[in-house]
Amino acid sequence: MTASPPLHPSLPAPLWNPTPHMPHTPATPPTSSAPSATPSAPPASSAPPSSPSSVPPCTSLASGTVREAALAARSAADRLAVTTGAERDAALVAVAARLAARVPDVIAANAMDLAAARAAGLPDAVLDRLTLTAGQVEDLAAMVRALADRPDPLGEVISGAVMPSGLDVRQIRTPIGVVGMVYEGRPNVTVDAGVLCLKSGNAALLRGSSTARHTNAALVEIMREGVADASLPPDALQTVPGATRDSVRELMSLTGLVDVLIPRGGRELIRTTVRESAVPVIETGVGNCHVYVDEHADLDMALDILLNAKTQRPSVCNAAESLLVHAAVAPAFLPRALAALAERKVTVHGDERVRAHSDAVVPATDEDWGREYLSLDIAAAVVDSLDAAVRHIRLHGSGHTEAIVTDSQTAAHRFVAALDTAVVAVNASTRLADGAELGLGTELGISTQKLHARGPMGLTALTTTKHVLTGTGHVRGAARKFPDLSCEALNTPTP
Numbered sequence: 001m002t003a004s005p006p007l008h009p010s011l012p013a014p015l016w017n018p019t020p021h022m023p024h025t026p027a028t029p030p031t032s033s034a035p036s037a038t039p040s041a042p043p044a045s046s047a048p049p050s051s052p053s054s055v056p057p058c059t060s061l062a063s064g065t066v067r068e069a070a071l072a073a074r075s076a077a078d079r080l081a082v083t084t085g086a087e088r089d090a091a092l093v094a095v096a097a098r099l100a101a102r103v104p105d106v107i108a109a110n111a112m113d114l115a116a117a118r119a120a121g122l123p124d125a126v127l128d129r130l131t132l133t134a135g136q137v138e139d140l141a142a143m144v145r146a147l148a149d150r151p152d153p154l155g156e157v158i159s160g161a162v163m164p165s166g167l168d169v170r171q172i173r174t175p176i177g178v179v180g181m182v183y184e185g186r187p188n189v190t191v192d193a194g195v196l197c198l199k200s201g202n203a204a205l206l207r208g209s210s211t212a213r214h215t216n217a218a219l220v221e222i223m224r225e226g227v228a229d230a231s232l233p234p235d236a237l238q239t240v241p242g243a244t245r246d247s248v249r250e251l252m253s254l255t256g257l258v259d260v261l262i263p264r265g266g267r268e269l270i271r272t273t274v275r276e277s278a279v280p281v282i283e284t285g286v287g288n289c290h291v292y293v294d295e296h297a298d299l300d301m302a303l304d305i306l307l308n309a310k311t312q313r314p315s316v317c318n319a320a321e322s323l324l325v326h327a328a329v330a331p332a333f334l335p336r337a338l339a340a341l342a343e344r345k346v347t348v349h350g351d352e353r354v355r356a357h358s359d360a361v362v363p364a365t366d367e368d369w370g371r372e373y374l375s376l377d378i379a380a381a382v383v384d385s386l387d388a389a390v391r392h393i394r395l396h397g398s399g400h401t402e403a404i405v406t407d408s409q410t411a412a413h414r415f416v417a418a419l420d421t422a423v424v425a426v427n428a429s430t431r432l433a434d435g436a437e438l439g440l441g442t443e444l445g446i447s448t449q450k451l452h453a454r455g456p457m458g459l460t461a462l463t464t465t466k467h468v469l470t471g472t473g474h475v476r477g478a479a480r481k482f483p484d485l486s487c488e489a490l491n492t493p494t495p
Contacts (some may be wrong), residue, residue: 004125040245043486065239066250069205070257072235073178077203079233081175085152085234088199092148094193097225099141100412102222106137109218110187117185117211125315125374129211130185140191147199153459154201168470173463175201177259180240180251181444182273184265185211190219192442193262194237198227199463205258207240207248252277262457264445267372282453282461284445286372287317287400289430292389292415294406295328299426302405303337308429315374317446318401318433322369323380324389327353330382336484341373346376353382371397386411390418399448401433422448422455 080088099106108232109131117130153173160170177201179404181193190206197204208216217239224234226279240247252261255278263273267286274281291309293302309320325333334357342360349368352362361380368379369392383389393402403425412426423433423446433456435443440458447453 001305009262020183027361044320055072060281061267062070066247067254067257069238069241070178070251070254073238074257075175075239076233076236076453077175077201078238080198080201080203081177083201083232085229086245088201091198091227091230092144092195094229095198095223096141096144096148098222098226098229099144099191099219101135102218103134103137106132106215107134109214110162110212110386113185113187113212113216120142122211123375124492126185126211128313128315130215132187132215132371140188143436143442144191144195145193149466150441150459153199153463153493158376158465165474166472167474170468170470171465172468173460174466176204176462176464178204178205178257179462180258180261180279182207182248182251182261182263182265182269183209184211186264187212187215187219189264191217191223193444194220194223196442196444196462198236200459202462203236203238204250205238205240205363207251210243213243248273249276252279255279262444277382282389282447282457284447284457287319288321288370288372289318289401289433290322290324290389290393290397290405291320291403291405291430292324292386292393293329293333294386294389294404294408294411294415295326296408296411297326297329297405298335299329299333299336302333303340303428305314305403305405305427306312306337307344308338309431310341310346310378312429312431314376316431317372318430319374320403320430321378322396323348323374323378324383324392325354325380326386326389327382327487329356330357330427334382341378344376346378348378348380350380351382354380370398372398377393386414388416393421397421400446401430403428403430411478422446425460443467 002454008212063463100329110130113130114127117127147396156173158171158173158271160168162168179193181189181204183189183193185208186207190208190212194204206216206220207416218235220239224235227232227236228470240251242250251258252273258279260282261273261277261279262282262284263270266285270283274283289305289309291302291308293299306320306323313319325337334354338348338354338358338361348354348361349364350359351364355361355363364379364381369381371379383392397419399421401423402415402419402421404412405427406412408416415423416426419490425432432438433446435441435456436456439454442458444457444461446456447461
């Protein structure tokens with residue numbers, strides 16, 4: 001076997017032949033599902049491509065039991081673990097093509113869900129998150145194509161060294177395995193989660209809200225067809241069978257089959273999953289996001305940021321739900337801000353000092369300070385100092401995203417250091433706390449916990465690591481009898 005070039009500049013090539021983390025070549029869709037008459041030999045480091053006959057047919061999903069779906073997902077994850085980045089990217093390109101071709105089918109399914117939601121009297125915020133337009137479906141297809149062009153996260157060498165004994169040690173990225181997603185009525189999450197898992201070599205078990213069941217079913221079936229087009233197992237993407245909470249409880253019990261569970265939605269969904277799941281959970285958080293206008297703020301900038309953070313799309317977790325204004329600038333800022341918010345039909349729930357600037361402000365209750373409205377409502381208070389703003393956020397914030405508007409570097413640094421939150425924005429809108437805006441392509445959600453992943457979760461959040469040790473017959477405790485492969489020895493000229 002020919003040794004690979006070094007994956008770490010200070011390391012010699014190992015005797016094994018890993019797939020190098022090289023500059024990415026954009027994927028091209030498969031031209032035919034039939035095997036080539038004269039296939040070229042695969043590289044030694046990659047698994048042989050699967051033939052169409054080895055891939056199970058793309059059949060109707062959401063049938064059978066949750067355990068059966070998890071077993072199928074585990075089998076698919078084992079297959080994905082030995083695929084190359086090019087194979088997975090070809091599947092993504094095929095998924096994008098299927099989505100673009102099936103826009104009318106998705107819109108028809110979404111119309112059924114929207115009609116049922118309106119008949120049930122669900123609020124406007126729910127309807128907004130549930131809605132998919134033709135343009136949004138086309139945008140999803142474009143996102144999937146762009147994701148295929150991103151570098152493969154698997155096999156990346158995170159750290160490495162050659163021990164004094166000559167043992168080559170490398171920590172590399174690998175898939176997590178089977179990822180379960182439990183989420184509320186946002187069908188775009190179905191695509192986001194499915195393709196991020198596929199790109200990172202994971203199988204996905206998707207359990208969306210019953211309010212989006214027709215849309216989710218259409219999207220998952222379309223994605224499965226794309227995966228099968230690329231000769232990969234369609235069971236890498238599945239809907240969790242069942243329409244009741246019992247199916248979610250069973251999913252949460254499947255330790256050994258499901259590697260991690262990610263809830264995305266409201267506070268109660270997240271709390272229930274964290275409390276009841278036997279499967280490890282990555283906790284995404286609700287978004288009680290604050291905008292703090294400091295005494296050194298540019299007030300024009302502050303107004304632009306506030307209006308964007310609150311009104312650009314109020315039904316999502318990175319929308320601002322609370323406004324804090326330093327007392328020194330409150331007389332100049334609040335009349336302008338309250339008038340602009342009222343013009344955009346935002347109801348302000350304010351403390352006594354905020355209410356002094358407008359009769360339209362309603363009194364804030366204790367519950368308002370910690371509330372995620374997801375609507376055209378905002379809580380507002382005047383604070384006497386930056387430290388008072390920090391205390392308020394520590395007491396009522398959700399650890400999602402907090403923003404400060406200030407021209408003071410000292411104030412900005414103190415705000416960033418003092419707050420224990422996933423994202424801090426300095427002179428920027430909370431709405432920018434998003435995977436696409438931060439160059440991640442797309443995201444599974446924003447993690448507010450501290451272990452494994454925090455903040456917007458893109459591809460690397462769906463990976464874990466393994467240490468690969470490469471020796472020349474090394475054993476522990478034996479006298480040194482191996483050639484000296486240390487960097488110092490290798491760099492010493494031969495006499």
